[in-house]
Amino acid sequence: MKRTQSKNKAVLFLVATAVVVLALYLVFRFEPQLKDLLGSRMAGIQPGTITGVLKLALFATLAYLLVRALNVAIFGLVRLRRGFDAPTLVRNIFSIIAFSALFILIFTRIFPDVNLGALFTTSAIFGVILGLALQDTLGNFFAGISLQADRPFQVGDVITVGSHQHTGVVEEITWRAIKIRTFQNHVVLISNSTAAKEPIEVSPRDNLNARLVLFNTLYTDSPAKTIHVVREAVREADNVSQKITPIVRIRNMGESGVDYEVKYWLEDYAKYNDTDALVRQRIWYAFRRNDLSFAYPTRTLLVERRPKVSGGDAAPIVERLAAVDIFAPLSTEETTMLAQAATSHVFAPGETVIRAGDPGSSMFVVHNGRVAVQLTENGRPRTVATLSEGAFFGEMALFTGEPRTASIVALEETEVLEIGHQAMKLVFDANPDLVESLSHIITERLQGLAASEDQRATDMDKSAGLLSSIKRFFGLS
Numbered sequence: 001m002k003r004t005q006s007k008n009k010a011v012l013f014l015v016a017t018a019v020v021v022l023a024l025y026l027v028f029r030f031e032p033q034l035k036d037l038l039g040s041r042m043a044g045i046q047p048g049t050i051t052g053v054l055k056l057a058l059f060a061t062l063a064y065l066l067v068r069a070l071n072v073a074i075f076g077l078v079r080l081r082r083g084f085d086a087p088t089l090v091r092n093i094f095s096i097i098a099f100s101a102l103f104i105l106i107f108t109r110i111f112p113d114v115n116l117g118a119l120f121t122t123s124a125i126f127g128v129i130l131g132l133a134l135q136d137t138l139g140n141f142f143a144g145i146s147l148q149a150d151r152p153f154q155v156g157d158v159i160t161v162g163s164h165q166h167t168g169v170v171e172e173i174t175w176r177a178i179k180i181r182t183f184q185n186h187v188v189l190i191s192n193s194t195a196a197k198e199p200i201e202v203s204p205r206d207n208l209n210a211r212l213v214l215f216n217t218l219y220t221d222s223p224a225k226t227i228h229v230v231r232e233a234v235r236e237a238d239n240v241s242q243k244i245t246p247i248v249r250i251r252n253m254g255e256s257g258v259d260y261e262v263k264y265w266l267e268d269y270a271k272y273n274d275t276d277a278l279v280r281q282r283i284w285y286a287f288r289r290n291d292l293s294f295a296y297p298t299r300t301l302l303v304e305r306r307p308k309v310s311g312g313d314a315a316p317i318v319e320r321l322a323a324v325d326i327f328a329p330l331s332t333e334e335t336t337m338l339a340q341a342a343t344s345h346v347f348a349p350g351e352t353v354i355r356a357g358d359p360g361s362s363m364f365v366v367h368n369g370r371v372a373v374q375l376t377e378n379g380r381p382r383t384v385a386t387l388s389e390g391a392f393f394g395e396m397a398l399f400t401g402e403p404r405t406a407s408i409v410a411l412e413e414t415e416v417l418e419i420g421h422q423a424m425k426l427v428f429d430a431n432p433d434l435v436e437s438l439s440h441i442i443t444e445r446l447q448g449l450a451a452s453e454d455q456r457a458t459d460m461d462k463s464a465g466l467l468s469s470i471k472r473f474f475g476l477s
């Protein structure tokens with residue numbers, strides 16, 4: 001298509017040049033006859049002036065064609081060398097200057113007696129008229145020059161201009177206007193002088209530009225799970241850059257749900273509408289697969305209840321507690337009783353479940369997730385053990401009445417079951433042997449916490465009295 005157009009243009013150029021050269025030849029060849037004819041027909045006007053004007057018009061046309069040809073040749077060469085088109089504005093300025101210079105040269109040759117400078121400078125009225133007529137045009141022209149000099153954006157960048165929020169891909173910057181193609185495939189022309197006054201948001205083509213897509217979930221959906229699921233779904237969508245992992249974060253605790261935003265970076269920003277839509281689609285499917293729900297305006301009336309495990313919910317808890325080794329000797333009734341007395345708590349990754357040094361009167365079983373047992377050394381946390389589903393912690397403070405020996409931090413979203421002093425006392429009353437097996441575990445764990453061999457030996461000594469101290473604490477005989 002472009003090739004045929006160029007071919008047509010070249011043919012048109014050659015024909016036009018040939019016609020003008022022929023006309024010039026005829027004017028020069030038959031000049032005396034032409035003058036005689038004009039002299040007899042138009043009394044009062046110098047025939048020389050008319051032929052002069054005719055020559056001026058023909059030479060000016062030839063000059064115009066020459067400048068066009070030079071323009072194509074020079075900027076075509078620039079494109080070959082640099083690989084991109086020179087801005088239209090630069091091409092136009094070149095044409096205007098070259099044509100003006102040629103025109104003045106031709107004019108002074110044909111009319112040597114007329115002083116061109118005086119013609120322009122002495123004519124004040126001409127100046128005023130020209131000034132007024134060209135006010136906007138010159139404004140655009142100079143704004144265009146400053147845009148070219150500044151180069152705040154280039155062809156191919158996506159820009160949003162001013163209060164009308166015209167957004168589109170820059171197609172051309174001419175001496176008069178910036179031409180952008182909107183995402184509805186419309187062409188919008190914004191005059192350079194308007195653009196110079198308005199704020200312009202530029203998303204450069206060779207830059208990783210980010211987008212935000214909003215969504216929400218019900219309050220019952222876990223943030224850690226939502227963030228993970230959405231991040232994975234979005235990072236695989238087409239046109240989402242692999243260089244930066246999408247960020248999913250809570251934006252607001254909304255009226256009907258938790259509001260989130262996902263920030264992702266695009267390979268090709270000009271396609272952000274399609275990519276936003278694809279991202280939303282991926283989120284929908286990911287929600288479907290992972291049992292997450294979008295929130296819609298609802299009013300939920302909640303009757304407050306103790307967040308205790310009870311009734312039908314108790315089965316998985318009973319199962320979990322039955323699998324904990326220290327509770328293995330308990331009967332099904334005792335385990336169920338323990339499950340009913342347990343309270344479930346959910347912690348986000350990085351949250352502290354218990355803090356070293358705090359008093360404590362309950363122990364915990366990890367129901368889902370993983371926690372780290374941490375000591376603080378020289379102001380930095382050191383992990384001494386990692387506990388996963390089915391493991392328990394917090395028994396030391398519960399059974400000895402001492403402060404917490406270590407901090408417990410959730411490594412991922414973690415659900416723990418808290419069992420209080422009272423429930424454990426009932427269990428001990430029914431199973432006095434449990435105290436002994438527990439005191440062994442506590443002794444082992446104390447050794448794990450000790451920094452040195454000496455300390456370990458001291459802890460061994462201490463643990464000798466552990467059994468009696470637990471019994472005393474729980475009022476067991």
Ligand code: CMP
Pocket residue numbers: 354360373384385392393394395396397398403404405406407408444445446447448449
């Ligand atoms: P408590 O002292 O009540 O609070 C911190 C808990 O970390 C502690 O009870 C134990 O349950 C647990 N803990 C301490 N040391 C270790 C260890 N070496 N291995 C596993 N758990 C531990």
